[in-house]
Amino acid sequence: MSLELSEQELFRRQSAEQMRALGINPYPAPLYEVNVQTTEILENYPKDNTLYQEVSIAGRIMSRRIMGAAAFAVIQDSVGKIQLYIKRDEICPEEDKTMYNTVFKKLLDIGDIIGVKGYVFVTQMGETSIHVKELTVLSKSLRPLPVVKEKDGVIYDAFTNPEARYRQRYLDLIVNPEIKDVFTKRTKIINTIRNFFDEKGYLEVETPVLQNIPGGAAARPFITHHNALDIPLYLRIANELFLKRLIVGGFDGVYEFSRNFRNEGMDRTHNPEFTAMEVYVAYKDYFWMMDFTEEMIERVAIAINGDTKVTLGDKEIDFKRPYKRVTMGEAILEHTGYDINIMSEEELFAACKKMNIEVDSTMGKGKLIDEIFGEKCEHHYVQPTFIYDYPKEMSPLTKEHRSNPELTERFELFINGKELANAYSELNDPIDQLDRFQQQLKLQERGDTEAMFIDYDFVRALEYGMPPTSGMGIGIDRLTMFMTNSPSIQDVLFFPQMKPEKND
RNA sequence: GACUAAGUAGCUCAGUCGGUAGAGCACAUCCCUUUUAAGGAUGGGGUCCUGGGUUCGAAUCCCAGCUUAGUCACCA
Secondary structure, three states, X not given: OOOOOOHHXXXXXXXXXXXXXXXXXXXXXXXXXXXXXXXXXXXXXXXXXXXXXXEEEEEEEEEEEEEOOEEEEEEEOOOOEEEEEEEHHHHOOOOOOHHHHHHHHHHOOOOOEEEEEEEEEEOOOOOEEEEEEEEEEEEOOOOOOXXXXXXXXXXXXXXXOHHHHHHOHHHHHHHOHHHHHHHHHHHHHHHHHHHHHHHHOOEEOOOOOEEOOOOOOOOOOOEEEEOOOOEEEEEOOOOHHHHHHHHHOOXXXXXXXXXXXXXXOOEOOEOOEEEEEEEEEEOOOHHHHHHHHHHHHHHHHHHXXXXXXXXXXXXXXXXXXXXXXXXXXXXXXXXXXOOHHHXXXXXXXXXXXXXXXXXXXXXXXXXXXXHHHHHHHHHHOOOOEEEEEEEHHHXXXXXXXXXXXXXXXXXXXXXXXXXXXXXXXXXXXHHHHHHHHHHHHHHHHOOOOOOOOOOHHHHHHHHOOOOOXXXXXEEHHHHHHHHHOOOOHHHOOOOOOOOOOOOO
């Protein structure tokens, strides 16, 4: 950010001072009574021209066309834009024409926020406009706005610089207001899920963001320090273990929209902080959770787009349930011809080599299977598909499969070749859980920075007994990307993480 | 982390073979009472991302760096 003021910035500061000299506060304190919004007028006026004869409306000046003693301007409020017709002798009925000649014509600029009172009419060119009788300065803008013009849907001089748009989202929202739609849909997605759970009687809860032991996922945490206790604290990578403690405590169903933090790479689909939603329901298993998940997703699709079919790039995704259900073993058999159920670790290793999948000797059977799936299968699942029955060593919080001890009762939902949700029959055997944690500790000792820590209190909680429970987590940012056809996570976050701006 | 591309006025962008820095919008001054992306005339505005190098001379060529985007890798 430069401390030097541009010519235009200097002019605007001078204009603000000149307003003060004229007794006009460029930042007045009193509220401004607004009685209508732009789109409401445009929807109703031509149909009924007796309406809106005394409007009071406020917004930001987006363009001006001054022709001597009359002028047109366009103001933008939170929902849209409308044209103003401003005539000198209307806003200055007395001898003193300062308000028009000086304040409106010279001291106001594009970007300033004003309030106007007047009546609605249609110009000779057929555009519904407000005939202004009174104009009030509400806020002076000191920086020039990128000027975007639009005619018949064609945008001229669009404000497109992605760096500026993400760093200065407020500016993006002003000049590209259509992006508001993505963010209102994001909120609607969250509200739809919340309503769905509340109808089922599940309780929305809040659990710690600052944790002594970052658990519930395999990821590198952010670390911070608590001064009074003089201990390290971690920003949460997941809320899973806390929600399960609440199931132990006796709730039937709990859920939380959880801002999680992971100290890992950033790209088009990963932001260091992101929003997950996790839900845990007692006395259920992962098959029940599949039904529940598809019901929830279908409802979200309809709430957002009015239809189960959603366009995603050049594809159409149909969120209508039921979704296809394929075990990981079936998926690999279908796409590679290998039957992992009858293969030893050595055979899997050789198969990976044959398929040009990068492997190393540290990888166990589960990891090898996961690699094969990721390389050869994942991208095939464009329409919503549940992949289930994952290898045990990849899933340390998941209950062992009811009929195959090498597997766990886990599923993930894939859409457009990407993981959207992850769920399981929760592991509630405390002995097994401790054993799995200890396996993770061994991985950690071998240098795996993402292996889980042992959470002895969580094990203690399980020792008191947790009912059979199924849990599910879903990435809200990714869901929003799917539902709004956004190719990048930065498009669904108001303020995506950016490298610090150089400030010299 | 690797590779590729981009970075020039407030915004969107040109800039030829290395030879005085350009346009449109925005801004300023003047004219204009129903205009339509931009009415007319005139004018002001630049750390050409940063730092080196080559050269009589660099926005332009070379090297390094910064930022952003894309692809890949890694990772839930």
